[in-house]
Amino acid sequence: xxxxxxxGWDRFLDTGRIPLxxxxxxxxxxxxxxxSGLFDVIRAVFKGLYDAVDTVFAGPPFWVMILILVLAxxxxxxxxxxxxxxAGLLLVVGVSQWENAxxxxxxxxxxxxxxxxxxxxxxxxxxRSDTASAIVRPVLDFLQTMPAFVYLIPALxxxxxxxxxxxxxxxxxxxxxxxxxxxxxIRGVDREVVEAGHAFGASPGRILRQxxxxxxxxxxxxxxxxxxxxxxxxxxxxxxxxxEGLGTDVVSGLTQLNTGxxxxxxxxxxxxxxxxxxxxxxxAKPRQRRFLAKRTAAASAA
Amino acid sequence: xxxxxxxxxxSLYKIFGKKPREALNRMRSGASxxxxxxxxxxxxxxxxxxxxxxxxxxxxxxSGSGKSTLIRMLNGLLxxxxxxxxxxxxxxAGIPAPKLRDIRRKSVSMVFQHFALLPHRxxxxxxxxxxxxxxxxxxxxxxxxxxxxxxVGLAGxxxxxxxxxxxxxxQRVGLARALAADTxxxxxxxxxxxxxPLIRREMQEQLVDLQRELGKTIIFITHDLNEAxxxxxxxxxxxxxxxxxxxTPDEILTxxxxxxxxxxxxDVDRARVLTAEGVMEAxxxxxxxxxxxxxxxxxxxxxxxxxxxxxxxxxxxxxxxRDADVLNLVRSGARDLSPALQQAAATVTRDxxxxxxxxxxxxxxxxxxxxxxxxxxxGTVPRVTLLAALANVQPVITAENAIIAPATVPVEVITETxxxxxxxxxxxxxxxxxxxxxxxxxxGGRA
Numbered sequence: 001x002x003x004x005x006x007x008g009w010d011r012f013l014d015t016g017r018i019p020l021x022x023x024x025x026x027x028x029x030x031x032x033x034x035x036s037g038l039f040d041v042i043r044a045v046f047k048g049l050y051d052a053v054d055t056v057f058a059g060p061p062f063w064v065m066i067l068i069l070v071l072a073x074x075x076x077x078x079x080x081x082x083x084x085x086x087a088g089l090l091l092v093v094g095v096s097q098w099e100n101a102x103x104x105x106x107x108x109x110x111x112x113x114x115x116x117x118x119x120x121x122x123x124x125x126x127x128r129s130d131t132a133s134a135i136v137r138p139v140l141d142f143l144q145t146m147p148a149f150v151y152l153i154p155a156l157x158x159x160x161x162x163x164x165x166x167x168x169x170x171x172x173x174x175x176x177x178x179x180x181x182x183x184x185x186i187r188g189v190d191r192e193v194v195e196a197g198h199a200f201g202a203s204p205g206r207i208l209r210q211x212x213x214x215x216x217x218x219x220x221x222x223x224x225x226x227x228x229x230x231x232x233x234x235x236x237x238x239x240x241x242x243x244e245g246l247g248t249d250v251v252s253g254l255t256q257l258n259t260g261x262x263x264x265x266x267x268x269x270x271x272x273x274x275x276x277x278x279x280x281x282x283x284a285k286p287r288q289r290r291f292l293a294k295r296t297a298a299a300s301a302a
Numbered sequence: 303x304x305x306x307x308x309x310x311x312x313s314l315y316k317i318f319g320k321k322p323r324e325a326l327n328r329m330r331s332g333a334s335x336x337x338x339x340x341x342x343x344x345x346x347x348x349x350x351x352x353x354x355x356x357x358x359x360x361x362x363x364x365s366g367s368g369k370s371t372l373i374r375m376l377n378g379l380l381x382x383x384x385x386x387x388x389x390x391x392x393x394x395a396g397i398p399a400p401k402l403r404d405i406r407r408k409s410v411s412m413v414f415q416h417f418a419l420l421p422h423r424x425x426x427x428x429x430x431x432x433x434x435x436x437x438x439x440x441x442x443x444x445x446x447x448x449x450x451x452x453x454v455g456l457a458g459x460x461x462x463x464x465x466x467x468x469x470x471x472x473q474r475v476g477l478a479r480a481l482a483a484d485t486x487x488x489x490x491x492x493x494x495x496x497x498x499p500l501i502r503r504e505m506q507e508q509l510v511d512l513q514r515e516l517g518k519t520i521i522f523i524t525h526d527l528n529e530a531x532x533x534x535x536x537x538x539x540x541x542x543x544x545x546x547x548x549x550t551p552d553e554i555l556t557x558x559x560x561x562x563x564x565x566x567x568x569d570v571d572r573a574r575v576l577t578a579e580g581v582m583e584a585x586x587x588x589x590x591x592x593x594x595x596x597x598x599x600x601x602x603x604x605x606x607x608x609x610x611x612x613x614x615x616x617x618x619x620x621x622x623x624r625d626a627d628v629l630n631l632v633r634s635g636a637r638d639l640s641p642a643l644q645q646a647a648a649t650v651t652r653d654x655x656x657x658x659x660x661x662x663x664x665x666x667x668x669x670x671x672x673x674x675x676x677x678x679x680x681g682t683v684p685r686v687t688l689l690a691a692l693a694n695v696q697p698v699i700t701a702e703n704a705i706i707a708p709a710t711v712p713v714e715v716i717t718e719t720x721x722x723x724x725x726x727x728x729x730x731x732x733x734x735x736x737x738x739x740x741x742x743x744x745x746g747g748r749a
Contacts, residue, residue, distance in 0.1 A: 190416075190418070192414045192415070192416050192417075192418040193418045193419070193420065195374075195379055195412075195414070195418065196412070196414055196418035196419075196431075198379055198406070199377055199379060199406060199410075199411065199412040199489075200406060200407065200411060200412075200431060200432040200435050200479075200483060201403040201404065201405075201406035201407035201432075201435050201436070202403075202435045203403065206435065210420070211420060214420070214422050215420075215421070215422070
């Protein structure tokens with residue numbers, strides 16, 4: 001590898017061009033040749049996760065899934081939203097995109113879940129340590145602003161064509177808001193309440209569990225919402241590397257100049273996006289508020 | 303070193319900023335707060351004080367005076383830049399975190415300005431929080447917390463969430479949480495400042511009651527001088543990070559250490575701070591019961607008053623006698639003063655506030671008698687003294703203005719009676735015109 005870099009340096013002296021791309025490629029070559037075992041494991045795990053979730057969503061007949069999703073909407077937001085969900089999902093079925101939509105949903109859920117598993121602890125860490133925050137922040141900036149297509153290239157090389165590079169690229173792209181909102185939420189918890197925890201002798205772990213996380217929950221949930229929405233916006237790109245789902249049809253609509261197919265798949269993405277956004281936004285509101293409303297109603301009735 | 307103090311702070315410094323050590327060294331070698339401003343902000347400078355067990359120690363100062371920083375060093379929420387803090391005899395500055403947590407659980411709890419309750423927990427769970435951290439089983443801590451909630455007047459509210467309570471009630475939860483922890487020391491950081499005035503007064507009174515009942519050591523931070531004067535057994539006045547005076551409310555008020563303190567106390571409601579003991583005069587017109595009617599009459603004639611305090615054995619206050627009654631006794635040749643004895647019009651205890659002296663002073667022409675807990679007469683507060691104390695001037699005390707119940711029987715009648723009924727009495731007689739008592743009836747009555 002060092003030899004390659006030296007060669008690159010020599011070429012720079014010749015041409016006056018910084019061979020950054022060459023360096024990255026040499027790193028990539030190094031990683032693929034020496035760490036391919038690791039990436040095979042990651043690939044297997046992600047693929048297994050995706051297949052499991054995909055079976056759950058795409059397996060049952062469409063009307064069973066629609067019923068479940070509509071009932072979930074009814075419970076979380078009420079009958080108007082449930083009605084809208086029903087209409088939207090029937091439209092997806094009507095344009096023959098149901099299978100694709102469920103593949104996409106599975107991809108979004110797996111990618112968001114993994115992104116959150118990474119983002120939440122990282123957010124907690126950055127909230128507690130200014131040093132960690134100072135290190136992680138530019139990395140997040142980098143992840144968020146780098147054009148999403150660029151992630152696909154090394155992901156393809158490392159994980160080969162299929163759903164896994166799509167998941168990996170989606171995680172990279174969607175990670176940042178999860179970390180940022182978690183940090184923001186925890187840092188935003190009323191200083192005095194945290195002090196109260198300390199003043200009564202609570203351990204840092206207890207303060208995190210009983211004070212910081214519950215009070216930061218609305219902000220953290222807003223972050224979760226953002227992660228899911230960014231994941232969804234990546235599915236079209238994931239379609240380019242062979243991840244099955246709505247993205248595949250959007251891409252083929254584009255390559256075949258088939259406006260009809262593109263719009264049908266696109267509309268389905270929009271319907272999924274609206275559903276996921278409203279659902280997670282409702283969950284982002286403090287849970288106890290819904291719970292409380294019921295309780296006070298019960299109390300006043302009693 | 304000793305355990306005689308509940309809290310003991312010595313030479314505490316807290317400097318925020320990039321180079322606290324360097325700033326500290328420069329301050330120690332005489333640099334002022336402004337001179338080290340580039341190195342850091344000196345929030346607390348060389349603070350030393352001791353708090354006795356069971357006292358309410360108030361730290362008073364305006365915002366930015368360092369009082370909040372000071373109180374946070376007393377339970378280790380802030381690490382002092384230098385100096386030592388002992389709570390119930392154990393040093394807490396610079397000890398490892400687990401030990402510090404242990405001391406916070408056992409010895410020192412805190413009440414916060416903005417209540418600092420957990421909004422997602424019920425009143426009961428909030429108040430039991432300290433016990434939960436201490437590891438007490440749920441049933442036991444519930445039982446104990448319910449008692450405390452009842453004591454602070456929150457019975458029936460235990461299943462509400464803090465958001466459903468008014469500010470005053472939320473702070474009662476904060477107080478209950480600290481009391482439930484059952485620590486010896488209670489730190490209160492501007493605990494009542496966020497409450498409206500009526501609720502604040504109510505909470506202050508309740509705190510004093512609770513303190514008397516439970517005997518906690520309370521360190522109370524406030525920027526409100528009246529609150530400091532009302533609550534404090536002793537007050538530390540802070541300015542720009544330094545403690546400028548420590549003393550009882552009386553001392554702070556009557557003997558301010560510098561112009562700053564003097565200016566600060568200028569607007570204080572003195573009637574609510576000064577006590578009877580702080581302003582009382584030595585009693586002038588008194589007579590022992592055993593001395594008999596003739597002695598009583600002589601005292602009245604000499605002091606030109608119609609009434610004297612009568613003392614029993616050990617200076618206990620028995621009551622008062624009036625000149626006309628005593629005159630009759632003397633004329634009838636009685637040897638015992640008791641038949642003329644009347645209930646003393648107004649007595650107050652040593653620690654009665656001046657505000658509570660106005661009513662008795664208005665109702666009786668006599669000076670208000672100040673007695674100790676064994677009913678011994680320790681002093682009197684004539685009206686003129688009361689007024690002088692409020693105006694913050696030294697009253698010109700003479701025997702004359704200390705007595706405000708002028709004689710109703712002319713001096714020569716008394717002298718004549720004394721001469722007619724008994725032995726020699728060589729007190730010089732006065733002419734009627736010299737008797738100021740009769741001439742000053744009106745003015746004397748209003749003094």
